[in-house]
Amino acid sequence: MPNVLYISYDGMTDPLGQSQVLPYLSGLSKRGYSITLISCEKPERYEQHKEVIQKICALANIDWQPIPYTSKPPIISTIKDIRHLHKRAYALHADKRFDIVHCRSYISAMVGQNMKRKFGTKFLFDMRGFWADERVDGGLWNRGNPLYNTIYKFFKKKEKQYLEQADHTISLTYAGKQVIHSWKHVNRQPVPIMVIPCCVDTSLFDRSTIVDRQKDLLYQKLQINKGQFVIGYVGSIGTWYMLDEMLMCFKVLLQKKPDAVMLFVTTEPAEMVLSAVKRLGVPEAAIRITAATRKEVPYYIGLMDLSIFFIKPCFSKTASSPTKQGEIMAMGTPVLCNSGVGDTAFVVDKYHSGIAVNDFTESTFSAALDKMLGTTYDAAEIRKGADDFYSLGQGINSYEAVYKQLLKQP
Template sequence: MQKILFITWDGPQTSYMEGLFLPIFNAIKKTDAIDFHVIQFTWADQSKTDSIRKIADSFGIHYAAYKIQRKPIALLGSLFTLFQGKSFLQQYIDQHKIDVVMPRSTMPAVMVNRLRLKNTKIIFDADGLPLEERVDFSGLSKASKQYQWLKKEETRLLIKADGVLTRSQKAIAIHLKTIGNQFHDKFTVVFNGRNPEFFQPYASQKTAVRKMLGIPEDDFVFVYCGSLGPQYGWEEMLTIFKSYHTIKSTARFLIVSGNPEFVKDKIPEELQNSIIVKSVPFAEVPKFLSAADVAFAIRKPTFSMQGVAPIKLGEYLLMGLPTIASAGIGDTETLLENVPGTFLFEHNDAQAIEKAVTFVANLKYDPLLLREAGEKYFSLKKSAESYRKAFQKL
């Protein structure tokens, strides 16, 4: 049986481990002789890591959390964790006789670059374009020593790895410009799969959830589910909703997010009673999505966004929800090219807001066709197949 060690570095707000990676690995191991191990470097508290461990145990996946130090300052704590973490990883790999290490993104790459790996293969999950994302949204300068060092580490592992995972074809093209086309065959696009049995329309829940939220049965409801921040198109979503609200004053906007404080002071006074902000456990997300009529999957189409696969798009489609999605985000245009009930929001179009409102006002769709598109591109089965393809290249 092949032993694969997945290594990731996460903040406490993310739910990628329990909501994305563990279910994907579980789907793979149902048909393949693979023993998955996961080490998550995180500064989440123990209750969070205990809940993840419980899910991992239920899937038969080995899980360990390693504490990221945040003192005396975050940067120094991270450097200390990298130094200590490398030794921990080396010991774990040797002890468990790991066949393949799969570091996700930059910080795990730094540690893996320093491991002594004799007969162990490397699959580098390059994720999106994480360093460029920090340039676009976190103020990291390409001229800084931090960026140049991390970029060097990323490039080193892109070349060294036996396989590389990305979330879009565009990301592959960008990486090949850095390391050369001779490495093309080692790249594989993998899909962010969701469980169709978990994300499915709950017509019976719609009335109950709306009643709980104080939303009348006939009101039209927009929904956004996910992280909030500069890259997630808050201004665009708010403007679209506000414009539609002038046409239909009973419309509501439901925001489901793990960091609701972002919008605390950003909701206009006149919309205070029309916008509902909730933070709910991941297990309840489909129930709340069931209350909606149309969903937002908007992100600012910066350079780095070419590398991402918006996971929420898959959730919405599996729920049979019409969706307004940004163009220029990963391979979104290709995926939604022939999917009725979806609208590509062109950020550079001066009439984009007006067109989005018109799309909503004249909305006609078949939820079954939307769900079919979700299953085609975003199901666990599709995701497992894409990972399996990468493993077979080794």
């Protein structure tokens, strides 16, 4: 049985771990791969959710090796975490002799790169986007600060090394793959890249599993009348998500549908939304905010006539794949989004699943809403698009194809 070490700097007790790591690894484990998983866990979340993750891993026969994530002091804490990752990975390798080290993003890839050099293991760089550029574009690393500029340059150098030395690279988007293959400074071009977007568990996000009684209870809880038009946003708010522009679009919608409601399904503090609502003059009575577990999210999407997300369009987002897009499509719900973010506009156009705007003016919002409100969307066809482009099964097949190639299996 091939031995795979999967390393993630993101925690499995974080929502991302449960939606974008464990489903793949569970599927690969069932196909005959022995999976060992190292992840860095935030202490508070670990205490809250460790039993859930332990159960998922036990059922999937995944050997979960959590280590603590540290955040203070900045930079020094990351160096400490990197050393801890190396130490745990080397100790496990002494016992298990891994064939493949599968590294999620840039911090984890340091370990995979060093293990390839030291032990000859296959190095799979699952890049998850242009991480160093994301830190700059998101305002987390100010390149005007000499320290952060040095860190940025260090990781751009590492990025070049990872792409050149990895036995295979995973990109979330075709747009990102195209950018990488255009880079003249990277040797071995075209470097081997498989595109695997953020996949969705279409068995969880399935409108047919939601009964009317459940919807009625949620309408009551949220104080929404049946027949009221609901536009909804799902997920975190901040850094990348353009809350002001989404609320401005909702103001335009209210001119067309005065009784419309905007539903936010988020674990962020309600005040984060409400302060923007007040500042922009959006009627607070038309806003609904609720938190939801991953298993509850499909029920809330099921209430939406239209979903919306605007993401800051910048260079680093070329390589980003919004998880929410596949989840929304799997529910058969049309989406209003923006171009300049990975393959988002391509997918919307290809599968007739909504509209991607090119700017954030009131006139653009008005024209897009008029077109969407005047279109009868086929929920079954939108869901078929999710199955074709985002399904978890497709993602597992693609990962297995890469694993087989690295192991030289037929």
